[in-house]
Amino acid sequence: MNRRGFSLLEVLVALVVFAVGVTGMLVALGHHMKDVSFSEEHARAIRIATREMNALRRLKYIPDSETEGEEGRYIWTATVEEMDETEIPGVTTDEAGKSRALKPCTMSVLVQWSDVEGGELKRKVELQGLELFQPK
Numbered sequence: 001m002n003r004r005g006f007s008l009l010e011v012l013v014a015l016v017v018f019a020v021g022v023t024g025m026l027v028a029l030g031h032h033m034k035d036v037s038f039s040e041e042h043a044r045a046i047r048i049a050t051r052e053m054n055a056l057r058r059l060k061y062i063p064d065s066e067t068e069g070e071e072g073r074y075i076w077t078a079t080v081e082e083m084d085e086t087e088i089p090g091v092t093t094d095e096a097g098k099s100r101a102l103k104p105c106t107m108s109v110l111v112q113w114s115d116v117e118g119g120e121l122k123r124k125v126e127l128q129g130l131e132l133f134q135p136k
Helices: 008-057 093-098
Strands: 066-071 074-082 103-113 123-133
Touching: 008 074, 008 103, 008 123
Parallel strands: none
Antiparallel strands: 066 074, 074 103, 103 123
16 A cells, blocks of 8 residues: 555654754743843843943042942942051051051952842842052
């Protein structure tokens, strides 16, 4: 007997195989989209932290110890602390007290954000650095 076409069983098996493949691809696409979203949020937090760190570096005099700000779901805190000059290698206590030179300071910018507006701050990025400022 000479048959043409496919039987109903063959068509159903092909459809099941196709459905399993498409379902797997959709699950993988969902995970990929979540990763892309996280990467975009992380990149924005780094841009905010970098911008605030650069703003601190442009200052001539030692700034206030802490400043804060908010951009949508992102909250940042910039902290500047004057270093104890006696902890710097090669500087004696006498030299530190008489010096009118630039003062070393540690700087830190912490950016925190939540997954949803007004939610708990679950993620964070922190940049740290050193800078020399003129005393006030």
